[in-house]
Amino acid sequence: xxxxxxxxxxxxxxxxxxxxxxxxxxxxxxxxxxxxxxxxxxxxxxxxxxxxxxxxxxxxxxxxxxxxxxxxxxxxxxxxxxxxxxxxxxxxxxxxxxxxxxxxxxxxxxxxxxxxxxxxxxxxxxxxxxxxxxxxxxxxxxxxxxxxxxxxxxxxxxxxxxxxxxxxxxxxxxxxxxxxxxxxxxxxxxxxxxxxxxxxxxxxxxxxxxxxxxxxxxxxxxxxxxxxxxxxxxxxxxxxxxxxxxxxxxxxxxxxxxxxxxxxxxxxxxxxxxxxxxxxxxxxxxxxxxxxxxxxxxxxxxxxxxxxxxxxxxxxxxxxxxxxxxxxxxxxxxxxxxxxxxxxxxxxxxxxxxxxxxxxxxxxxxxxxxxxxxxxxxxxxxxxxxxxxxxxxxxxxxxxxxxxxxxxxxxxxxxxxxxxxxxxxxxxxxxxxxxxxxxxxxxxxxxxxxxxxxx
Numbered sequence: 001x002x003x004x005x006x007x008x009x010x011x012x013x014x015x016x017x018x019x020x021x022x023x024x025x026x027x028x029x030x031x032x033x034x035x036x037x038x039x040x041x042x043x044x045x046x047x048x049x050x051x052x053x054x055x056x057x058x059x060x061x062x063x064x065x066x067x068x069x070x071x072x073x074x075x076x077x078x079x080x081x082x083x084x085x086x087x088x089x090x091x092x093x094x095x096x097x098x099x100x101x102x103x104x105x106x107x108x109x110x111x112x113x114x115x116x117x118x119x120x121x122x123x124x125x126x127x128x129x130x131x132x133x134x135x136x137x138x139x140x141x142x143x144x145x146x147x148x149x150x151x152x153x154x155x156x157x158x159x160x161x162x163x164x165x166x167x168x169x170x171x172x173x174x175x176x177x178x179x180x181x182x183x184x185x186x187x188x189x190x191x192x193x194x195x196x197x198x199x200x201x202x203x204x205x206x207x208x209x210x211x212x213x214x215x216x217x218x219x220x221x222x223x224x225x226x227x228x229x230x231x232x233x234x235x236x237x238x239x240x241x242x243x244x245x246x247x248x249x250x251x252x253x254x255x256x257x258x259x260x261x262x263x264x265x266x267x268x269x270x271x272x273x274x275x276x277x278x279x280x281x282x283x284x285x286x287x288x289x290x291x292x293x294x295x296x297x298x299x300x301x302x303x304x305x306x307x308x309x310x311x312x313x314x315x316x317x318x319x320x321x322x323x324x325x326x327x328x329x330x331x332x333x334x335x336x337x338x339x340x341x342x343x344x345x346x347x348x349x350x351x352x353x354x355x356x357x358x359x360x361x362x363x364x365x366x367x368x369x370x371x372x373x374x375x376x377x378x379x380x381x382x383x384x385x386x387x388x389x390x391x392x393x394x395x396x397x398x399x400x401x402x403x404x405x406x407x408x409x410x411x412x413x414x415x416x417x418x419x420x421x422x423x424x425x426x427x428x429x430x431x432x433x434x435x436x437x438x439x440x441x442x443x444x445x446x447x448x449x450x451x452x453x454x455x
Contacts, residue, residue, distance in 0.1 A: 001039050023065040024104070028055035029077035036083050047084055048135060050099035050125065054108035059115075061107055081118050082187070099125040099135075117188025117262065182297055184269070184355060189260040192272055195283075201256040203279045208253050208361075210342040211312055214319040217399055223312065223432065254279050255344055257291050257359070265410075265422060267436065268292045268360075275344060275361055291344070291359035292422075302355040307343045309434040310360050314341035317396075317406045317423040324395045333388040335417045339363055365419055368412030376407040376424040376436055378445035380453055388418060393450045397443070403428055407446050408436070 003009055028051060035047055054061040057071035071077060087094050098109060098120040112118040125131045193201070214220070254276055261269040273291035274282040281287055294301050318338040325335045339362040346357045373389050374380045380390075389409050397405035408424035424436040426443040 002041075023067045024053045024063050025056045025061065025066050025068070026051050026053050027072055029072040029075040029080055032077065032080040032084055033075055036080060036087065040087050045087060045094040046097065047094065048097045048099060049120070050101070051105060052101035054105050060111050061104065063104065078112075078116050078118070081112065082116070085118060086183075095121065097121045097123060099123055099131065101126050114190060117190040119263075184295055184297055186264075186269060186295075187260055188262060188264065189258070190262050192262075193258050197258075198256060198274065198283070201258065203254045203256055203282060205347040206253050206255045206275075206344045207347065208275070208342050208344050209308065209311070210340075211315045214316065217320075217323065220316060220319075220400060220404065252347075253277055253344075254282060255291075255346070255361075256282055264295060267294060268422065269295045271359070273359070273361065288364055289361045290364050291361050293355060293359050297355040302352070302358060304343075304345065304358060306434060307345075307358045307360055309432075311341045311343050313423060313425045313433050314338055314360070314362070314421075316404075316425060317420070320396045320399065320406055321392065321420075323399065324392050327395060327399075329391055329395075330387070333391055334386070334413065336388065336392045336420065337417060338420050338423060339365070362421065365412050365421060366414040368414045368419075370410070370412055372410040374407060374409045374446075376426060376438060376446065377442055378449040380449060385453060386413075386418075387454070390450055390454050394447070394454065397447050397450075402443075404433075405443055405446060 003012075028049070032049070054063070055072070055077050056066060056068040057077065058066060058069045059071075060077075081096070085094055085096060096118075098105070100106075100109075100122050109120055109122060112120060123135075256274040258272040261271050263270045269292065271291040271293075273289045274287040275289045276282045276284065276287040294306070300306070315338075318340055321336040321338050325337075341360050341362045344359050344361050349357060351357050371384050372381060373384050373386065374393070393406060393409065404425050404427040406423050407426055408422065409418075409420055410422060411418060411420035413419075425433045426439065426446060427433055427437050428440055428443070430437060430439040
């Protein structure tokens, strides 16, 4: 089981001897099953798998010698990986990393992701000198995830370094008992639903909310209003003169949502979805959307105001990115764009208790490799550093005269431009922008780290 003594761990590892074998594939399923039986207790949970060959089962490799072509007898590696992936506390997450030695595991890794939604974070360890760096880098990325608190309840709903949590809680507003926060039960299904599967999903009547237009940086000092609108005015090329109002002629829309999410982050899960002004228009390509909801359930987490706050964060970030793109900067720096976001709310309250009535909706990201570049505690992924994003983050702090800054940058680079989603805003006003706004203390950490990397 887990031990706190490094010496005890080293002694145990040194005593291990490899025996048996006879074929190339490894009993990875058995190893993961053993990992699932450990006494996981800390909110920061990291599993690091290292193998030079794939697991048993022809589904996962093209090797000719596999003593167990149907997989390890009596153990499903997919079920074990899913169990390991879901071994997360209500206030934390589990990160699974894979140390890649050879090309023979590539098909297995790809199959885990495409077929079962198990996305391992892969690090190359083909050279033993890379192993220490790969492990420490992986653990650091796992620890420094998006951090979130519930002001007044003093409970983290995602995890972060314990020391930082303590310093944050010292500045938290109010007091009170912890709320009952639980992780939703879900299985990831990566692929997009087929036409037949979409036809089996009910078309639900929804209200759609979006923020009013931001006219200047000065507008950011107060909460941005919102209204109900016809969504094609927001995403589908309608006149920019259209204004959101508290009530419009087209305030009823229709939505379909896939049953299972296709991706998850530290705070939210994402579903394939469709959104249009009529049921017939749902089948059009332009109706494709990504629907995001909070991955935990508990008192107040799925209130309408929480989703409105998330929408405001995204749309302020979208506005600041537009201003940054117009500002003076080195010619080699790429432009930055945040996906525009609206909130959809099902007319029926039947799924309210499940946290499945409201969603933040946005267009799909363009094709590209998804990366998490920074978080909201001052961490930048050193292997993903880009001057354009560093300059953008610094710009948001400078342009607002230190009132707020956009952090937690993640997304894809496509056509020489960064397309980002799910940002976090840190602000002097700790009561704005939801539970991921950690206030001035972490804003100083983030701006100091950003300026340090820019030097």
